[in-house]
Amino acid sequence: MAAEQTQVDLTNCDREPIHLLGAIQPVGFLIAVSTDWIVARTSANIGIFLGFEPGSMIGNLLADFVPPRLVHDLRNRVAFLNARDTVERLFGCQIRPDGAVFDIAIHMSGSQIVIEAEPGSDSNLDATSTVRSMITRLDNQPDMAGFYREGARQVRAMLGYDRVMVYKFSPDGAGEVVAEACKSGIGSFKGLRYPASDIPQQARALYKRNLLRVIRDVNAAPVGIVPELDENRKPLDLSLSVLRSVSPIHIEYLKNMGVEASLSISIVVDDELWGLFACHHYSPRAPSFERRSVSELFSQMFSMRLESRERRALVDYERRARDISDQLLGAVASDETLLNDPDWLGDILTNAIPAHGVGVWINGSYAFSGVTPPTDDFRRIIRALNGTAAGRVYATDHIGSLIDKAQPFAEQASGLLAIPISRSPRDYVVLFRSELRSSVRWAGDPHKPVQYGPNGPRLTPRESFAEWQEKVEGHSEPFSASELRIAETLRATLIEVVLRLADESAAQRHQANARQELLIAELNHRVRNILGVIRGLIRQSQPDEQVVKDFVKVVDGRIHSLARAHNQITDDHWGPAPLQALIDAEAAAFAAAKESSIHSEGPPVLLNPQAYSTMALVMHELVTNSTKYGSLSGSGEVHIKWHRNPENDLILVWQETGGPPVRKPTRKGFGTTIIDRSVPYDLGGSARIQYDPEGVRAEFRIPSRHVSERRNFQGTPIKLPAPRNPHHAPVRPDLLAGKTVLLVEDSLIIALDAEDIMTRFGAEIATASTSDAAHDTLDELTPDFAVLDINLGDQTSFGIAGRLYDMGVPFFFASGYGEQAQLPNEHRARIVVQKPYTAHNIARAVEDLLGLSPDV
Numbered sequence: 141m142a143a144e145q146t147q148v149d150l151t152n153c154d155r156e157p158i159h160l161l162g163a164i165q166p167v168g169f170l171i172a173v174s175t176d177w178i179v180a181r182t183s184a185n186i187g188i189f190l191g192f193e194p195g196s197m198i199g200n201l202l203a204d205f206v207p208p209r210l211v212h213d214l215r216n217r218v219a220f221l222n223a224r225d226t227v228e229r230l231f232g233c234q235i236r237p238d239g240a241v242f243d244i245a246i247h248m249s250g251s252q253i254v255i256e257a258e259p260g261s262d263s264n265l266d267a268t269s270t271v272r273s274m275i276t277r278l279d280n281q282p283d284m285a286g287f288y289r290e291g292a293r294q295v296r297a298m299l300g301y302d303r304v305m306v307y308k309f310s311p312d313g314a315g316e317v318v319a320e321a322c323k324s325g326i327g328s329f330k331g332l333r334y335p336a337s338d339i340p341q342q343a344r345a346l347y348k349r350n351l352l353r354v355i356r357d358v359n360a361a362p363v364g365i366v367p368e369l370d371e372n373r374k375p376l377d378l379s380l381s382v383l384r385s386v387s388p389i390h391i392e393y394l395k396n397m398g399v400e401a402s403l404s405i406s407i408v409v410d411d412e413l414w415g416l417f418a419c420h421h422y423s424p425r426a427p428s429f430e431r432r433s434v435s436e437l438f439s440q441m442f443s444m445r446l447e448s449r450e451r452r453a454l455v456d457y458e459r460r461a462r463d464i465s466d467q468l469l470g471a472v473a474s475d476e477t478l479l480n481d482p483d484w485l486g487d488i489l490t491n492a493i494p495a496h497g498v499g500v501w502i503n504g505s506y507a508f509s510g511v512t513p514p515t516d517d518f519r520r521i522i523r524a525l526n527g528t529a530a531g532r533v534y535a536t537d538h539i540g541s542l543i544d545k546a547q548p549f550a551e552q553a554s555g556l557l558a559i560p561i562s563r564s565p566r567d568y569v570v571l572f573r574s575e576l577r578s579s580v581r582w583a584g585d586p587h588k589p590v591q592y593g594p595n596g597p598r599l600t601p602r603e604s605f606a607e608w609q610e611k612v613e614g615h616s617e618p619f620s621a622s623e624l625r626i627a628e629t630l631r632a633t634l635i636e637v638v639l640r641l642a643d644e645s646a647a648q649r650h651q652a653n654a655r656q657e658l659l660i661a662e663l664n665h666r667v668r669n670i671l672g673v674i675r676g677l678i679r680q681s682q683p684d685e686q687v688v689k690d691f692v693k694v695v696d697g698r699i700h701s702l703a704r705a706h707n708q709i710t711d712d713h714w715g716p717a718p719l720q721a722l723i724d725a726e727a728a729a730f731a732a733a734k735e736s737s738i739h740s741e742g743p744p745v746l747l748n749p750q751a752y753s754t755m756a757l758v759m760h761e762l763v764t765n766s767t768k769y770g771s772l773s774g775s776g777e778v779h780i781k782w783h784r785n786p787e788n789d790l791i792l793v794w795q796e797t798g799g800p801p802v803r804k805p806t807r808k809g810f811g812t813t814i815i816d817r818s819v820p821y822d823l824g825g826s827a828r829i830q831y832d833p834e835g836v837r838a839e840f841r842i843p844s845r846h847v848s849e850r851r852n853f854q855g856t857p858i859k860l861p862a863p864r865n866p867h868h869a870p871v872r873p874d875l876l877a878g879k880t881v882l883l884v885e886d887s888l889i890i891a892l893d894a895e896d897i898m899t900r901f902g903a904e905i906a907t908a909s910t911s912d913a914a915h916d917t918l919d920e921l922t923p924d925f926a927v928l929d930i931n932l933g934d935q936t937s938f939g940i941a942g943r944l945y946d947m948g949v950p951f952f953f954a955s956g957y958g959e960q961a962q963l964p965n966e967h968r969a970r971i972v973v974q975k976p977y978t979a980h981n982i983a984r985a986v987e988d989l990l991g992l993s994p995d996v
Contacts, residue, residue: 165356165363165383206235217246218253225349227380231430232260243429247380254376256383261428270298270434275441287449288319291442292417296321298435299403299427301419305329306407308415311618312336312537315415326422338393344413350380351406352436357424358394358401382429394420401425403432405439409447454622461492461626465633482509485569489559489630493623495571497553502567512572513539513549525558525568533627534558535619537573547614551575555616559627561634569634573616716746716848719755719792723780726759737772738763742782744849745790751846754822755792761811762794762838771799771835788844789825796835804831875983877902882926884914884937885954894927894977901983914940918947925989926951927973927982930963941967952985 210233217228230244235257243260246253274294281287288306296304303322307315313336317329347353362385369375378384394402401421407414417439427435468488486498486509497510501522512518524543528534537555540546546554553572561567619627720740727738747755766772776798785791796802805812812829819825819840829838881903885891888909895905906923908914911932918940926944928937930953937953944951945966952971953963963970973985 165360165385210235214244214246214255221246221248221253225380227382229429229433231433233257245382245429249377249380250374252376254381256381258383258429261430265430265434267430267434267437271438271441274298274438275445278442278445284449284453285319287446289321292319292321294438295405295417295419295435298431298438299419301401301403301421301425302326303329303420305418305420306415307418309413311620315339317418318415343387346379347404347406347416348408348413351408351439352382352403352432353386354382354403354427354432355386355391355394356401356426358391358399359424382432398422403427405436407439407443407446409443409450414443414446457492457622458626458629461629464488464492465629468630469633469636482507486510489569489571492626492630493557493571493619494573495557496574497572499570499572500568501570502561510572511552511574513553517543517546517549518570521556521570522568525560525570526566532560533624533631535624535627537576537616537618538614540614550614553616554614555619557619557623557627559631559634561631573619575613576615576617716748717752719745719747719782719790722747722752722756722759726756726763737775737777738780739777740780742780742792743784745782745784746848747842748846748848751823751842754818755840755842757814758818758840761814765811766796766799766836769800770802771796774799776835784844784847785841788847790842790844790847792840792842794836794838794840796837799835801833802831802836803833872983873901875901875986879924880904880906880921882914882917882923882949882951883907884911884926884932884940885909885929886932887929890975890977894982897977897979897982898927900979901986911935911937911939915943918943922947923949925949925986928953930955930972938964938967941970950989952989 210230213230213233217230220226220228225247227245227247230246232241233244234240235242241260242257245256248254277294278287278290281290292304292306295301303320303326305317306319308318309315314333315336315338316333317331320328320330322328365376394400397420399420399422401424403417403419405417405419407416417435471484482498482500485500486495489495489498490510495510497508497512499509499512499518500507501518506515506518506522508518513521520543521539525534528542535555535557536542539554539556540550542556552574554575555573557571557573559569559571561569719742723738723740763772766778770776771778776796779795779797780792781795782790782792808816815829815838816827819827819842823842823846825843825846826841827838828840829836876898879902881898883891883894883898883905885894885907886909891907891909895907898905906917906921908917909932914928914937926940926949928940928944928951930937941951941953952973953967954973954975954977956975963972971985971988973981
């Protein structure tokens with residue numbers, strides 16, 4: 141109904157009237173008071189709007205227009221307006237002489253006091269008892285869904301609208317109807333969602349200041365305030381007005397929904413707009429100001445109860461998460477394989493954080509449960525996560541912001557929450573959420589035709605929802621702040637589990653390594669002893685014939701070559717050993733006087749144990765043949781070079797020069813067979829030997845699988861310094877002349893071999909095979925020095941060593957364990973000679989022990 145507008149002439153006004161800006165709903169008349177004038181504007185209906193400055197003479201100006209008692213009450217209410225955004229209320233006030241009563245709202249607007257009046261009721265509603273009863277029904281609800289539903293029921297019972305909804309805002313600003321109370325036959329909006337743009341930010345800010353807004357009739361024409369500016373050329377701020385009109389866009393939106401009257405009450409939690417009570421009516425409706433005020437008070441109480449329940453729910457939620465953490469910790473502690481079970485992990489974690497799928501990535505292995513991205517895309521996600529803030533929980537509702545080309549799998553997985561479970565950015569448990577629009581229920585028929593208004597087709601529930609669907613494409617339900625806190629708790633638990641398992645695994649590996657080292661050392665010891673026994677048997681069994689002696693010398697050299705090779709590869713726990721070390725050892729042992737004539741050149745490479753043993757025999761035969769018949773038998777030289785071919789195989793070339801003329805042997809002996817056939821037969825490589833008159837040339841190809849390079853922790857090959865052959869001077873035959881030596885050795889054959897070596901050096905030997913026998917010998921004589929085998933059956937020689945130390949007798953140890961021999965702290969610095977005994981290793985130990993120079 142169009143409003144009739146009239147100007148009220150007041151005799152006390154002696155100036156040009158100044159009016160205020162805005163528009164109000166046509167429910168009465170408006171009176172503006174400023175200093176010493178009053179302007180009134182009326183509609184054909186009811187209602188009054190007054191504006192005047194605090195310093196005005198209210199009583200004098202209004203005495204002729206309103207009863208003196210009302211002026212008195214207004215003065216008192218003004219005194220209560222001492223807080224920001226405060227609105228005071230007076231109900232059942234008589235303004236006009238016809239006896240009609242009005243409900244009045246009074247608030248501050250800048251430097252003015254604004255008084256609004258609208259038709260009142262004489263219901264004498266007991267607000268205190270009513271609200272107390274409403275809150276009691278709320279408190280009786282066992283869960284949040286019942287709490288929301290009861291809130292909607294109470295507001296509808298108070299105001300009588302066809303539909304009352306509890307409308308909750310999500311973190312991204314979109315809204316969802318979480319509960320409703322409505323009359324039968326009009327359908328349900330519960331579960332309906334709208335985009336954040338449907339309620340602009342400026343409207344949300346106003347909802348926090350003015351908690352209640354009513355639209356009595358969407359078809360009513362608003363009444364403007366004329367003129368638009370006051371005497372200071374400023375508009376009137378109507379933010380707190382109870383009669384203010386609303387945006388035509390919002391009116392159009394309601395019309396497209398078929399709604400003719402509406403009311404909204406703000407729900408504010410933690411000083412933020414949590415949501416609204418949204419009321420719709422399908423015909424004009426105007427609840428009294430008193431009932432609206434009671435509903436506003438109920439909404440404030442509802443907000444307080446809601447805040448309390450949410451805090452309690454959060455505490456319970458976090459407690460449940462801790463229980464889940466404890467359950468996870470206990471379960472994995474008893475069965476560590478559960479950590480690799482995505483179904484079990486998914487059940488555990490999604491009980492705390494809702495998700496549609498779980499992916500687990502541990503040490504490059506992955507497993508899935510539920511709805512997840514494809515495998516290749518999961519790998520891309522893990523790589524991208526390693527580039528984010530590693531070590532912290534990472535969450536996004538749009539995977540497309542993390543990696544490219546995420547749209548093809550967006551329907552299955554649009555959002556993720558990644559929980560790192562290792563100290564390095566490597567292992568993750570990832571929770572996935574599906575696309576949001578695929579999980580939203582629409583309450584009505586989205587294909588139902590509608591009549592569009594002048595503000596466009598978007599302003600309908602159907603079109604708004606369609607726009608929202610387009611906007612959230614590729615997005616999931618966001619992970620809340622409380623869910624992120626829970627994820628951090630679970631992260632700490634999972635890392636604790638992983639670290640505990642890692643510690644246990646490290647301890648097991650340490651024990652396994654210790655057992656392996658002990659086994660290798662024991663094996664090495666036994667092999668050395670066996671080689672020593674064989675060597676001793678050969679040496680002790682030789683007759684006087686020179687041919688047999690030469691044979692024994694050859695076999696002895698080959699056995700010793702194997703022993704040296706075995707020593708090299710067991711020094712690194714049966715791992716690859718350097719080729720250069722093999723060449724140096726053979727040159728030092730069998731061509732000591734010609735070491736300067738042997739030149740080696742090539743990159744630092746390692747041979748695996750099988751190749752190392754094979755090449756030790758080959759190199760031994762080449763060296764001994766050259767010292768007998770080739771370039772090393774005279775003034776010639778040997779050049780040994782190696783390199784990697786394009787197939788990464790190792791090519792080793794032996795070239796002799798400057799020796800006597802070479803002739804191909806007429807008979808193929810065992811040594812030649814070793815050179816020709818060992819590498820092809822044992823290693824799958826090739827060998828070629830040429831007997832050129834200028835010097836023997838041999839070329840060997842060792843397949844790449846037997847060859848490696850020493851690398852640093854970053855995987856880069858280590859550049860070793862140029863090889864240098866160890867210096868070994870010739871052994872002096874009188875090295876031990878006139879000295880008495882105590883030899884403690886539990887193997888007869890090895891003892892005989894050691895006795896022979898030291899006897900050739902001029903020593904007198906006293907041999908003992910047991911600890912008791914050694915002590916008996918020490919009771920009778922004091923040796924010049926002693927050689928002690930560490931392991932004497934089920935005993936050790938450490939007790940003998942202690943006695944020798946007390947006697948001031950120098951000594952050194954001998955052992956098949958070599959450098960891996962375990963010595964007590966008091967003997968940690970002692971010399972240890974590796975078995976089998978040789979003239980060189982005994983001579984070097986004696987020289988070091990007695991401080992003798994090899995040149996003396």
